[in-house]
Amino acid sequence: xxxxxxxxxxxxxxxxxxxxxxxxxxxxxxxxxxxxxxxxxxxxxxxxxxxxxxxxxxxxxxxxxxxxxxxxxxxxxxxxxxxxxxxxxxxxxxxxxxxxxxxxxxxxxxxxxxxxxxxxxxxxxxxxxxxxxxxxxxxxxxxxxxxxxxxxxxxxxxxxxxxxxxxxxxxxxxxxx
Numbered sequence: 305x306x307x308x309x310x311x312x313x314x315x316x317x318x319x320x321x322x323x324x325x326x327x328x329x330x331x332x333x334x335x336x337x338x339x340x341x342x343x344x345x346x347x348x349x350x351x352x353x354x355x356x357x358x359x360x361x362x363x364x365x366x367x368x369x370x371x372x373x374x375x376x377x378x379x380x381x382x383x384x385x386x387x388x389x390x391x392x393x394x395x396x397x398x399x400x401x402x403x404x405x406x407x408x409x410x411x412x413x414x415x416x417x418x419x420x421x422x423x424x425x426x427x428x429x430x431x432x433x434x435x436x437x438x439x440x441x442x443x444x445x446x447x448x449x450x451x452x453x454x455x456x457x458x459x460x461x462x463x464x465x466x467x468x469x470x471x472x473x474x475x476x477x478x479x480x481x
Contacts, residue, residue, distance in 0.1 A: 313353055320346030331388045334379050341372045358432050371458070374465040 306314075320343050327339035344367045351360035392400075439447045 309353075313350070316346050316349040316353060319343070320350065331391070333389060334376070337372060337375045337379060340375070341368060344368050344372065358435055366458070371461045374462060378465040 323339045323343035323346060327336045327343055330336050330339065344363065348360045348363040348368065351357075351363055439451050442448045
């Protein structure tokens with residue numbers, strides 16, 4: 305028998321996965337950004353469900369409030385909100401599928417190799433001070449390196465938004481006209 309907590313989890317998981325698949329498969333750029341927005345909100349909901357309020361707030365502020373808003377502004381700046389993206393060639397689709405499959409296989413390999421035993425040494429209290437201390441710790445068990453990797457991911461997303469926002473001029477038209 306499923307209780308309310310199970311129903312909430314499965315609902316959030318369905319929202320996250322469903323919107324993630326729709327974000328990748330839709331050919332309209334604006335709709336893809338909106339589906340990404342709802343997928344990231346679903347991830348924040350799962351963090352709230354796990355009672356990690358701080359991580360959920362960071363998810364909403366950084367990803368929903370930062371990355372997705374940048375992408376949507378880039379779409380509006382290029383006046384391509386209603387245009388459909390060109391269908392991808394079959395070679396690109398196969399390469400994308402293989403890359404996704406390899407990434408999924410790598411994650412599953414890591415999950416199956418991990419023992420997932422709970423230890424009082426590695427457990428972090430879900431407080432802002434404890435999370436901050438653990439994130440910035442450079443010793444064993446610290447998350448300074450992943451924190452820096454995430455900052456590089458955010459930088460790459462900003463650069464991607466700038467590239468999307470740059471409007472190409474058609475051939476034969478000079479920029480001074």
